[in-house]
Amino acid sequence: MFVAGRKRKAQQSDGAAGGARVRARTTALAPAAAAHSGTGVGRQRIEAEIDRLYLLGAENARERQHRTALDYYNRAVALAKNEGIEDARLYQARSHALYKLGEFGRAMDDAKDAIRVDEGAAAGYTRMAVILAATGKPEDALAVVDRGLSAVDGQAAGYAYMETQRMSIQRQLDPAYVPPLNPRTDPAVRLPSDLVVLILCLLDLRALIRCRGVARHWMALIDAVPILWSRLSYAPPDQAEELLQQMPGYAKLRRQQQQQQQRQGRCRVPDWALRHVFERSRGGLSALRIPDGSAMTVATLDTLLGHRRPRLTCMDIGRTAGLAPALLTRVLSWGLSAQLTEIRLPYREQVGDNAMAAIASGAPALRVLDISGCAKVRVKQLFRAWNPMLEDACGSTALEELYINDHPGALELLVFSTRH
Structure with missing residues (x-):
């Protein structure tokens, strides 16, 4: 053990001396290398x-x-x-x-x-x-x-x-800028066309028109499906907006539309867009919805209905929608109410007894009527208007749903319902 320890100490001293020699040589060569690099x-x-x-x-x-x-x-x-x-x-x-x-x-x-x-x-x-x-x-x-x-x-x-x-x-x-679509993330390319159509069916008219401007293949897909144009709605559903925001190219178009809405105040779909809707729907327009905050005039309606006669089954006018007094009369005069099964006119001040008489005589297939808040409609006149149709229906009830919320004659309705 003593011999091994002495050998180990000797090896350590030799290593230290060798390291000192290497450091000395490096220190001596450093000035020369610096001079050479200069x-x-x-x-x-x-x-x-x-x-x-x-x-x-x-x-x-x-x-x-x-x-x-x-x-x-x-x-x-x-x-x-x-x-x-x-x-x-x-x-x-x-x-x-x-x-x-x-x-x-x-x-x-x-x-x-x-x-x-x-x-x-x-x-x-x-x-x-x-x-x-x-x-x-x-x-x-x-x-x-x-x-x-x-x-x-x-x-x-x-x-x-x-x-x-x-x-x-x-x-x-630029708000109108639409970035180029990546085929790897373009839903119109990656997803089946049937699924894309189901998603697009959730959109309102403005969003659908904006989607046509995303790319040419989007335009070809949307124009080739008449069902997308068959239910005309002015209201953008929140769920559809959230879904569409995930699609490429839509955010810029949405920003541009919001800026236009701020400039124009109340939004309205231009006449050229309505004509385009009718061309693409091929006469299959079945629903007309005018939500709160929208505006529609008789001239706009004439533009919409002047090309072809739609097969309207539903007409829904929002509570605060800007509606011309003669619009309902114009719809009935166009002969479009024969197939109407649903009419919603909540809180419309201009709707009165004459309108109810026109609806009763012009919409024999009506099943749903919403006149909530229409104070000018008298319940007695309402039953007078609908009684002949009920008699012609041979005992069957043609009108299945009547909404009369916030109406002053709600109690009177109970009395007439008991009598008739």
């Missing part, structure tokens, strides 16, 4: 090595080997920093590789360094604008491009590309 020949070799690493990184980037390219760029940047060399193209290239790898924070730092090193080069500004646009900051990207256009010479390389980039960002900021 010469012109040494600096040229280092710059050549930096260029070689840069070219290797660019070659791998062209082959989409961005991870390998990033390694070469890191080595080139580290070597340049050790020699006090600052090259903007190294930061630009490494920023591009980091952007491709999804490391946007580091890519942004390199783009800033590229601009700091060379403010007169366009590549740094364009690289920073691309990163900002990809991270959902088009306004900041536009500000960076404007800054670059003012700092870069008009004849410099990349200036024309910056102008093109500025126009592209401005298009993205």
Whole structure:
């Protein structure tokens, strides 16, 4: 044990002496290496090595080997920093590789360094604008491009590309801009057409028209299905809006529509849209819904019904919808009420006894009638108007559902119901 311990101590002392000799040799060679690197020949070799690493990184980037390219760029940047060399193209290239790898924070730092090193080069500004646009900051990207256009010479390389980039960002900021659809995420391409039609059936008229403008194949699909145009509704269902917001290209169209609604106040569907609806429905229009806040005039109705006679089975007019007094009379005069099975006119002040008489005589197939809040309709006159039809029905009850909520004659209805 004593001999083994002595040998181990001797080996440790020899190792320490060898390490001291190595450190001494490294310290002695360091000034010589520094002096050699300071010469012109040494600096040229280092710059050549930096260029070689840069070219290797660019070659791998062209082959989409961005991870390998990033390694070469890191080595080139580290070597340049050790020699006090600052090259903007190294930061630009490494920023591009980091952007491709999804490391946007580091890519942004390199783009800033590229601009700091060379403010007169366009590549740094364009690289920073691309990163900002990809991270959902088009306004900041536009500000960076404007800054670059003012700092870069008009004849410099990349200036024309910056102008093109500025126009592209401005298009993205335009509310009417519709981004190009990706076939991998386009529901009209990936989903079965039957399922897409079922989803589109939930939409109102405005949303359906906006969907036609998403792409040509969307337009062809929507125009080829008459059932989508058979139930005309002015109201956007909330569930359909939430579902449609997940589809590509709809958010921009929705934003544009909201801005138009704010400018126009009350919304109305233009006459050309109504004509288009009728052309696409091929005369199969079966429901007319005018929700709260909408407006429809007699002229608009004439435009809608002037081309073909629809097969209306339902007419629903909202409580606060802007409705011309003569509209109901015009619907009945067009001879469209023969197949009506449902009429809803809640809280319409202009609806009175004459309207009830016209409905009773012109809508023999009516099953549902909603006159809630129509105070001008007298219950006695209501029974007088419907009594002949009940007698003609040979004892059967033609009117199955009568809604008379918030009506002053609700108690009187009980009396007449007991008598008749």
